[in-house]
Amino acid sequence: MKNNIDHSDPALNMNPSVGNGGEPQFQADGDVPNLTTQQGVVISDNQNSLKAGPRGPTLLEDFVLREKINHFDHERIPERVVHARGSAAHGVFELTESLAQYTTAKILTEVGKQTPLFTRFSTVAGNKGSKDTPRDVRGFSVKMYTEEGNWDLVGNNMPIFFIQDAIKFPDLIHAVKPEPDRGFPQAASAHDTFWDFVGLSPETFHNVMWLMSDRALPRSFGMMEGFGIHSYRLLDKDGKSTFMRYHWKPVLGVQSLTWDEAVKIGGADPDFNRRDLFEAINMGDFPEWEFGVQLFTEEEANEFPFDHLDATKLIPEELVPVKIVGKMTLNRYPDNFFAETEQVAFCPSHVPPGIDFSNDPLLHGRLFSYLDTQLTRLGGPNFAQIPINAPKCPFANNQQDGYMQMAVPKTRVLYEPQSLEPTRPRANFKQGFKSFAEPMDDGVKGRIRSESFADHYSQPRMFFRSQTPIEQAHIATAFAFELGKVDTAHVRTRILGHLINIDPDLADRVATALGMALPEAPTPLAPIIDMPPSKAVQTIGITPKSLKSRMIGILVGDGSSKAEIEKFENAAKAAGARVKIVAPSKEAVLDDGTRIQADERVAGAPSVLFDAVVSIIMPDVAKKLAMDGNTLDWFTDAFNHCKAIAYCPATDEFILSKVAVKKDDFVTPIKELDTFIDNAKTRLWEREPQVRDLA
Ligand code: HDE
Numbered sequence: 210m211k212n213n214i215d216h217s218d219p220a221l222n223m224n225p226s227v228g229n230g231g232e233p234q235f236q237a238d239g240d241v242p243n244l245t246t247q248q249g250v251v252i253s254d255n256q257n258s259l260k261a262g263p264r265g266p267t268l269l270e271d272f273v274l275r276e277k278i279n280h281f282d283h284e285r286i287p288e289r290v291v292h293a294r295g296s297a298a299h300g301v302f303e304l305t306e307s308l309a310q311y312t313t314a315k316i317l318t319e320v321g322k323q324t325p326l327f328t329r330f331s332t333v334a335g336n337k338g339s340k341d342t343p344r345d346v347r348g349f350s351v352k353m354y355t356e357e358g359n360w361d362l363v364g365n366n367m368p369i370f371f372i373q374d375a376i377k378f379p380d381l382i383h384a385v386k387p388e389p390d391r392g393f394p395q396a397a398s399a400h401d402t403f404w405d406f407v408g409l410s411p412e413t414f415h416n417v418m419w420l421m422s423d424r425a426l427p428r429s430f431g432m433m434e435g436f437g438i439h440s441y442r443l444l445d446k447d448g449k450s451t452f453m454r455y456h457w458k459p460v461l462g463v464q465s466l467t468w469d470e471a472v473k474i475g476g477a478d479p480d481f482n483r484r485d486l487f488e489a490i491n492m493g494d495f496p497e498w499e500f501g502v503q504l505f506t507e508e509e510a511n512e513f514p515f516d517h518l519d520a521t522k523l524i525p526e527e528l529v530p531v532k533i534v535g536k537m538t539l540n541r542y543p544d545n546f547f548a549e550t551e552q553v554a555f556c557p558s559h560v561p562p563g564i565d566f567s568n569d570p571l572l573h574g575r576l577f578s579y580l581d582t583q584l585t586r587l588g589g590p591n592f593a594q595i596p597i598n599a600p601k602c603p604f605a606n607n608q609q610d611g612y613m614q615m616a617v618p619k620t621r622v623l624y625e626p627q628s629l630e631p632t633r634p635r636a637n638f639k640q641g642f643k644s645f646a647e648p649m650d651d652g653v654k655g656r657i658r659s660e661s662f663a664d665h666y667s668q669p670r671m672f673f674r675s676q677t678p679i680e681q682a683h684i685a686t687a688f689a690f691e692l693g694k695v696d697t698a699h700v701r702t703r704i705l706g707h708l709i710n711i712d713p714d715l716a717d718r719v720a721t722a723l724g725m726a727l728p729e730a731p732t733p734l735a736p737i738i739d740m741p742p743s744k745a746v747q748t749i750g751i752t753p754k755s756l757k758s759r760m761i762g763i764l765v766g767d768g769s770s771k772a773e774i775e776k777f778e779n780a781a782k783a784a785g786a787r788v789k790i791v792a793p794s795k796e797a798v799l800d801d802g803t804r805i806q807a808d809e810r811v812a813g814a815p816s817v818l819f820d821a822v823v824s825i826i827m828p829d830v831a832k833k834l835a836m837d838g839n840t841l842d843w844f845t846d847a848f849n850h851c852k853a854i855a856y857c858p859a860t861d862e863f864i865l866s867k868v869a870v871k872k873d874d875f876v877t878p879i880k881e882l883d884t885f886i887d888n889a890k891t892r893l894w895e896r897e898p899q900v901r902d903l904a
Contacts, residue, residue, distance in 0.1 A: 233257065246276055286551070287586050288337040291382055292348045294396070295331030296341075296430065296483040297550040298490055300539035302326050302353055302500070308534060311451045311504060312443035314563030316355040317534070326353045327597060328539055329553055330430040330482070334385045335396025340479035342471040343396040344425045344687065346416070349435030349457060350555040351537065354601035357561035358642075362455065363579065367424060368436040368523040371416040373662050375574015381406060381413070399694035408703035411665040411731070414711060415521045418669045421687035423465035423680060423748040428820075429485045431496030431539075431758055432464040440517050440567040441560075442645050443504070450645045452510060452517065452567060453502050454524055456531050460497040462753035468687060469901070470850050473817045481818070485760075490542045492787065494758055500535035514738055515668065516661035520571040522668055526745040549597045554583045562642045589613050605634040664735040666710045673712045675742040677750040679894045685715055685904035689722035702728050710737060722904035754890045757785035761889060762819035764791045764811060764843070764860075766830030771799040773825050773879060777855070780886050789814065791843075793834060816843045821853040821889035824860040825879060831859035835867055844868050848876070849900045853888035855879045871899075 233254040237243050243251045252273055259271035267274070289295075302324045308317040316324055331348035332339065347366040352359055371381050384406035387393050394400050398420065407413045419425065427433045435457030442450045466474065474481045489496060503524055505517075515522040543549035556579035557572065566572055583592045589612030592598055607623040622630045673684065688708070692701045701723065708716035709730035720727045744750060761781045765774055778788050791814050792807035799805060808814075811834070816822050822843065826834065834840040841864065847854050848870040856865055857879050870876060875893040877884050897903065 246273060247280070286588070289331075289586060290582060291333050292331035293337040294335045294339050294341070295329050295348065295550060296486055297327060297329035297543055297553065298486060298496075298539040299541040299543065299549075300326050300328060300495075300537055302351075302535055302537050304535045306532070306534040308443065308502070308504075311445055311453075312563040313446050314355070314360075314443070314561050315357055316353060316360060316561060317443070317563070324353050324355055325601060326351055326537065327549070327553060328352075328537070329550060329555070330433070330486075332396060334382075334398065339396040340475040341482040342426065342466065342474045342479075344398060344420065344468070344471065344691075345396065346420060346425065347427060347430075347433055349433065350553075351435075351457075352553065352555060352559075352598075355561050356602045357563075357640075358602060358604075359559045359598075359600050360561050360564065361555045361557060361559040362435075362437055363555045363557045363575075364435050364437045364455070364457075366427065366433040366435060367416060367419040368434075368438060368454075368456075369415050369419065369668070370438055370520040370571060371413040372410065372571065373412050373519050373521055374570045374658065375578070377410065378571075378574060378578075381410075394694075397694075399691040401695050401697050401700055404692065404695050404704055405697070405700045408700055408707065411707055412521050412662070414665055414669045414707055415523075415672065418672045418684065418711070421684045421691070422672075422676070423467075423683055424463070425687075426466040426468065426471045427482070428464040428466050429461075429489075429496075429758065430482055431486070431489065432459055432461050434458060434463055435498065436523075438520050439557075439569040439572040440510075442565040442567055444563050444565055444643070444645055448643065448646055450507075450565070450647075452505050452507070453564075454517075454529075456501040456503070457498040457537065458501055458531070458533070460499065461758050462751065462755065463748055464752050465748050467850055467897075468683070468690065470817045470846075473815060473846070477813075477815045478818055486539075487542050488787070489758060490539060494785075494787070495538050495540045496758075497539075498537045499533045500537060501531035501533045503529040503531055505529050514740070515664060516659065518567055518569045518659075519662045520569055521662075521665070523746075525671075525740070525743045527741065527743055548595075552587060552592075552595050553597045554579070554587060554592050554595075556580050556583075560642075562640065565645045568647075591615065607634075660735075664733070664738070666707075666733055667738040667740055669711045670737065671740040671743065672746050673715055675744065675746050677747060679897065680747060680749050681715070682898070682903040685718040685722070686901075688715075688719040689904045692719065692723055701725060706730050718904045749894065752891070755785065756781065756820075756886070756890050759786050759820040759889070760818065761786050761788045762791050762809075762814065762816060762822045763788060764822065764824040764826060764840075765797055765799070765805075765807070766793050766826045766834070767797050768800055768827035768830065769797065769825050771801050771803060773857075774799070776882060777823050777825070777879070777885075780882055781889070784886055784890070786820075786889070789819070793830065793837075793840075811837070811843060812839045815839065816847040816852070817850065819847070819852070821855075821885070822847045823855040823879065823885065824864070825857050826859055828859040828863065831863035835863040840864065841868050844870050848896070851875070851892035851894055851896045853877070853885055853893075855881070855885040869900075 234256055244255055245251050258274040259268045261268060304320050307320050329350045332343055332345045334345055335343055349364045349366050351362040384402045385398050387395055388402050407417055437455040440452045440454055443453050444450055510517045558576040591611050591613045594615045609623045620630060622633050692704060695701050705716055705720050706728045708719055710733055716727055763774060763777055781788050789808040791809050791811050793811055795810055796804055796806050844864060845868045853875045855877055875888045
């Protein structure tokens with residue numbers, strides 16, 4: 210709400226003394242509701258505590274003060290132990306093709322039905338206040354409020370995971386989180402403990418390859434794929450099971466940042482992805498994903514050259530195509546970050562009838578963990594009553610009491626079997642959730658890792674060999690960067706050994722960048738298979754040429770041509786882009802005398818925040834900006850990040866002449882508007898090896 214108090218008013222600093230009959234500030238009048246305590250008592254003065262005289266001690270009696278401070282003291286809840294940093298949005302799911310042949314779940318059989326949902330994206334390692342752009346896996350969680358109960362699809366933006374067995378999860382997370390003795394580094398895998406764990410756990414390498422790839426640096430949430438990773442089951446009306454792996458495919462396509470951008474954005478705008486989601490939704494530029502499934506039978510799975518119960522293995526889309534059956538649209542930003550984004554509790558065990566679990570041992574650990582963790586995070590067993598977590602279909606049970614109980618059951622019967630209240634809820638075998646009647650083999654109980662889980666190198670190799678040359682260079686460079694932060698020599702050496710098994714050329718490039726000798730490769734536990742390459746695992750190779758939802762920065766100043774600015778603005782917007790005006794000051798007066806407000810000052814908006822940049826400034830402004838490091842970096846960085854640049858004559862004369870920007874096909878004068886718009890849809894990757902020492 211806009212407040213109409215003039216803060217320059219010296220009266221605000223005065224001390225209105227209620228006890229002495231003065232009228233305090235900020236009083237309710239007209240339509241403004243009264244401010245009250247939690248008990249509904251109207252508060253007379255919210256600016257001054259109760260004191261014994263104007264300069265005397267504050268009185269313990271002041272229940273208004275105590276209640277306010279007491280509640281404030283307890284505002285924080287424990288952040289998520291992983292995935293603490295996150296952003297979310299409301300939306301809707303619509304099924305476009307029925308899977309009735311495979312499942313009874315209505316969410317997957319009722320074509321055209323709109324199901325409300327809430328989706329949260331997250332990083333894994335960083336704390337709640339950490340930046341949006343570390344090199345990290347991203348969480349991709351969707352809570353669908355189906356008419357048969359909530360279905361939580363708790364996935365990641367990579368189709369595989371680091372470990373095969375849940376018992377290793379605390380170790381993985383302890384290794385990647387800040388080191389316990391020093392409390393750093395925050396939100397970073399580039400440190401000794403992570404790479405120590407990785408080197409001693411070769412099963413991690415497939416996910417590590419994805420982590421070193423551009424997939425770990427998403428340009429926006431709307432440009433990420435989502436994967437459930439594990440195989441789930443679909444059950445039809447006869448209880449027949451079909452395995453399912455689910456995928457979210459972004460309509461905007463997969464797009465990523467470069468590492469240098471990600472690092473700089475971390476300083477310039479730690480909320481980069483969150484802000485983008487907020488702005489996109491508020492502008493009606495709704496992020497959308499297609500929902501697809503890979504379906505296969507037990508018999509088909511037996512023919513795969515890997516075990517699909519192993520979460521470190523993806524099922525190549527070329528082997529089992531992704532069948533698109535639905536669409537998710539995110540169309541409403543949460544009203545309150547804490548109440549919704551922070552308190553939402555996802556649990557992979559939340560599935561409606563017709564969906565069931567496979568025997569993936571990682572999934573089984575998760576089926577316990579997510580419910581358990583909410584007890585600490587949300588304070589007790591009643592977190593399902595928090596509005597964001599509550600189902601939107603009827604629900605009823607005999608659970609009672611516990612911390613934060615909101616329900617008031619009006620019955621004497623909270624048990625079963627019972628004969629006192631015939632209308633109380635009962636189980637319903639026909640409609641209810643049933644598990645797959647899986648025949649159990651009579652193996653021996655033990656702490657066992659299946660031999661079919663032993664191949665740790667074939668899929669990392671497939672991933673690397675499927676990449677385009679520039680993506681391979683990014684992966685090798687990322688390994689060199691990360692291992693360059695590892696001080697313990699034997700930890701680095703061990704990683705190089707594994708890389709030889711994945712791809713000798715990759716190992717060689719990383720070793721050369723680090724100035725290290727290659728060790729002997731460890732003996733693989735299983736033969737390494739040369740799988741066919743899969744284009745679906747690329748990033749740059751499959752990024753669409755499009756301006757949709759990308760951001761153009763236009764640098765302007767006093768005297769800039771309004772007509773010229775509008776031409777660029779309109780052309781960019783027509784192609785689906787968003788535009789931000791950047792200027793030396795917060796306001797500028799254009800050539801026709803109109804005063805505009807810049808979205809950002811150039812000092813606060815480095816070019817890493819934009820996908821392409823334009824400069825339309827007058828000579829006197831250009832001359833002044835040529836003395837400003839921020840402005841010079843604006844152009845150099847845009848160039849180094851392979852972006853399209855459109856420049857005016859004054860920019861050319863006074864600024865480009867001073868910086869290392871070469872006039873290639875993507876650096877064009879503003880009169881070539883169409884060329885710029887076309888260039889801005891992509892990046893000139895061929896420029897990168899000229900401006901960066903890639904491994
Ligand atoms: Fe999670 N994970 N995880 N995880 N995970 C949590 O649950 C856990 C795993 C994922 O936006 C926690 O509510 C174990 C795989 C996402 O709120 C916790 C294991 C995948 C989110 C937990 C895994 C994920 C979490 C922390 C190994 C991709 C954020 C807070 C057995 C398929 C959800 C919470 C959100 C969060 C445990 C592995 C995805 C502690 C034990 C594999 C997206 O329960």
